[in-house]
Amino acid sequence: MLDAGPGTVAQLLRRNTPDELDAVVISHMHTDHCLDLVTLRYSYPWIDVAKKRLLVIVPPGSMAQISELALGAGYVNFFDKSFIFDEHDGKRPIEIGDLRFEPDETQHYVRTWGFRVQARGSGEDPNKIFAFSADAGPCPALPRLADHADLFLCEAALRSLKEDDPAPQSRGHLMPAEAAEVAQGAAARKLVLTHIPLPDDGKWALEEARTAYDGQIEIAETLKSYEI
Numbered sequence: 234m235l236d237a238g239p240g241t242v243a244q245l246l247r248r249n250t251p252d253e254l255d256a257v258v259i260s261h262m263h264t265d266h267c268l269d270l271v272t273l274r275y276s277y278p279w280i281d282v283a284k285k286r287l288l289v290i291v292p293p294g295s296m297a298q299i300s301e302l303a304l305g306a307g308y309v310n311f312f313d314k315s316f317i318f319d320e321h322d323g324k325r326p327i328e329i330g331d332l333r334f335e336p337d338e339t340q341h342y343v344r345t346w347g348f349r350v351q352a353r354g355s356g357e358d359p360n361k362i363f364a365f366s367a368d369a370g371p372c373p374a375l376p377r378l379a380d381h382a383d384l385f386l387c388e389a390a391l392r393s394l395k396e397d398d399p400a401p402q403s404r405g406h407l408m409p410a411e412a413a414e415v416a417q418g419a420a421a422r423k424l425v426l427t428h429i430p431l432p433d434d435g436k437w438a439l440e441e442a443r444t445a446y447d448g449q450i451e452i453a454e455t456l457k458s459y460e461i
């Protein structure tokens with residue numbers, strides 16, 4: 234599971250049981266990407282019931298915030314019987330089962346990593362790439378992440394540039410057309426837009442993005458599967 238924003242665990246439980254998860258990877262510590270670790274902890278069996286504690290990979294330097302989240306949720310050991318946390322180092326690939334996650338730091342308001350993900354299991358094509366922007370303003374990491382990706386899941390959280398910091402080096406999100414420009418420049422084969430501001434169905438975002446990208450574009454849909 235990649236990121237755990239509010240509501241994601243409720244959706245997960247419609248299809249899976251929590252102990253089917255191999256791991257959770259958190260891109261950054263904004264609560265709209267990690268708050269459902271608390272919900273997941275309530276759904277995930279404790280170690281005396283579960284076969285193993287669930288591996289939760291978090292960004293470098295974020296364990297202090299995890300401790301505060303635990304305290305805010307009730308007590309300092311809140312996660313201990315269910316999860317085992319591991320900070321990645323921001324550079325080296327993370328191996329989880331047959332999946333390999335290559336982190337790349339994006340430009341955001343707090344330190345954030347996007348990922349290029351490959352599957353290397355038997356019968357899987359290691360050349361297929363799933364890329365995730367995480368949260369990001371325009372930055373050099375985005376074309377690296379999206380480079381010839383088979384599916385580029387990219388944020389498009391802005392309706393107008395007025396919603397972001399005006400300084401280019403302080404931007405933290407993308408307009409749909411900017412996400413599309415990245416996909417176009419990086420020759421990504423398919424673009425799926427996410428983090429679309431509510432309330433609307435994202436049609437405007439799709440139209441904006443189509444002006445800058447020739448490939449297939451979709452708005453991410455809850456519970457939809459995307460084959461790569």
Ligand SMILES: [Zn+2]
Nearest residue numbers: 261263341368
């Ligand atoms: Zn964020």
